[in-house]
Amino acid sequence: MSTAPTTYWDDLAEDLKDPEFLRSYITESLRVSTIDQLVHDLDEARIGLGLSKADLARAISADPAVVRRLLTLGHRNPTIGTVAEVAAALGLRVALVPMTDEEREQVAEPLRSGTVKDPEELARKFAGARAS
Template sequence: MAKEEEIRSTQHGVFWDDLAEDLQDPEFLRHYVVESIRISTIDQIVNALDEARDAADLSKAALARAISAEPAVVRRLFSSKHVNPTLGTLAEVAAALGMRVTLEPLPTADRKSVTEPLLEGRSADTCALAKHLGELRSTKNRSRVAA
């Protein structure tokens, strides 16, 4: 078993090393940062909306009726691993749940580690950037955002 863990650890290390090298390319860096933030943001919003739906004891079908959408739209929103809802859909669902979608500034650490590399197309420490973005993209593994 220890050998398997060592192999996985080595492979994981190789992945991060390769990613850090790929992030040296300004175009790749920009695409990777944008995609990571997109995934993290959508996950946080969808998780908060689903938690609010559960708290309201509202079925997905009832929520779909409330926003005049097909039930499949709401089912996909809360069930699919690869969602890319429109802002309009998120706003409608939020309104039906007594909420609204708002913008907030990134924490200072994220602005430094995410925004600056995005604007400049480079990062002084691509290994740290890769790991930070990986953590942001893992929002499904975190506890849900409070509704």
């Protein structure tokens, strides 16, 4: 049996003790999971309304490639303006939602302080968010 997974988690937990690495890890993990969820939700709404990507592009007066890139897997980093326009065309609004107390403890506090109580738990939390 390989020890690679244990070594990976041990190494990551050790790296998360460095405040700069911790902050970068949290912000990048949140960026990726948030964008993935937003795009997934927008695409589900589009499908639910029976709109093609071209229909959606016309609705926001954008080149069809803009919507295709937004809704296609791979590297994506949409502007908030594009997300808001697409959401509006789908009858949705982009909103900020407060974190739960647990999320604030695991995410916001470590970002502000540069330390985390349980680095391994944090690493596994974000690994799970990326896998779902």
